[in-house]
Amino acid sequence: MSDLLARHRAVMPNWLALYYDEPIEIVSGKGNRVVDASGRSYLDFFAGILTNMIGYNVPEVREAVERQLATGVVHTSTVYLLRGQIELAEKIARLSGIQDAKVFFTNSGTEANEAALLLATYARKSDQVLAMRQSYHGRSFGTVGVTSNRSWKNNSLSPLNVHFLHGADRHLAQFRGLSDAGYIEACVDDLRHVLSTAVSSDVAALIAEPIQGVGGFTMAPDGLFAAYQEVLDSEGILFISDEVQTGWGRTGSAFFGIQNHGVTPDMMTFAKGLGNGFAVGGVVARGDLMDNLHAVGLATFGGNPISMAAANATLDYVLDHDLQASAARTGALIIDGLREAAPRLPIVGDVRGRGLMFAVELVDPATGEPSPALANRFMEESRKAGLLAGKGGLRGNVLRMAPPLTLTMEEAAEGLGIILGVLETVNAEVAS
Structure with missing residues (x-):
């Protein structure tokens, strides 16, 4: 992967953003999961920046x-x-x-x-x-x-x-x-x-x-x-x-x-x-x-x-498949779960969203100021935990996620668990 990254940097503009300290190459996908070149599987909560709307390798589309x-x-x-x-x-x-x-x-x-x-x-x-x-x-x-x-x-x-x-x-x-x-x-x-x-x-x-x-x-x-x-x-x-x-x-x-x-x-x-x-x-x-x-x-x-x-x-x-209704159900499970957990996580400044379009804003718990560094920590840890997320906001401190509309309730619960686990890890790092 280091060779591919070096080749990328040699011929692609340096303003072309790449996620992660060690960027990944996605080589296959099925349903709402993708696999990188090392064989690592991820639950995809960013969907190619909201583009793989009904997941990967969908027979009807193919x-x-x-x-x-x-x-x-x-x-x-x-x-x-x-x-x-x-x-x-x-x-x-x-x-x-x-x-x-x-x-x-x-x-x-x-x-x-x-x-x-x-x-x-x-x-x-x-x-x-x-x-x-x-x-x-x-x-x-x-x-x-x-x-x-x-x-x-x-x-x-x-x-x-x-x-x-x-x-x-x-x-x-x-x-x-x-x-x-x-x-x-x-x-x-x-x-x-x-x-x-x-x-x-x-x-x-x-x-x-x-x-x-x-x-x-x-x-x-x-x-x-x-x-x-x-x-x-x-x-x-x-x-x-x-x-x-x-x-x-x-x-x-x-x-x-x-x-x-x-x-x-x-x-x-x-x-x-x-x-x-x-x-x-x-x-x-x-x-x-x-x-x-x-x-x-x-x-x-x-x-x-x-x-x-x-x-x-x-x-x-x-x-x-009435995926609008499905987005309402799975999105509510995730957003409600994030809001319920937010009060015990001082690094969480805000939880917002609608359907399968939701975000967590990370802040310095001591000052309340936006913290892009904590967002970067979340990105790295969530990748290790098997979840792909995105980020944005004026200050780069917002975790934004938008899974495929085909997300199941089981996958929604799984993703919520990963997000909360990573937030708890990052929050504990700050507290210590």
């Missing part, structure tokens, strides 16, 4: 891809009719709840958010965009502009004129102690103030994650985006919900994350889990917005026959 490969047609591009693309678009349009919806497919969430921002700025003839503090929307020029997390921003240049809103930052002194209703009222007041002071007329859109992924699974209280939408609608401002991580039933309480707020946005972006590892992303939007662009367009690889075969099979599996 067979759908094999059937498409057997035709000899791996690629045609969108200048020809693509049956699988049309079938998938019909399903997504129906599930979205957006009136007269149309769908455009891309290869990633970054591309999807770029496309949505193009649609919004073109429709409104404005480069002004609202986004949320602590957000992450991608690594391209435009999406970095609407990202509000310094660790992920390489420069301040942007094709957009962006203003950032409150909504997932209740830890700040001015909001601490407020009820949900009080916090929502404060955030809406700030939105109105931004529109009165920081922008000219014709703001294009608000883009927001219902649960912030890279931000450490922070989230606005239910109802905030509905309150925001009232103000947006009064100004004609469009609403883009970034569902790259929150879509397809992951939150358990809704099929798309924004539905937890009682909101139907003008557009939703999606990617990650839909292809269960195959590259697929896209935008579902009101038909008038999608049709509005005047220039000719296509997607060379977006919505290609292989990714469409995988995505159709994955979405059918999610619906046929």
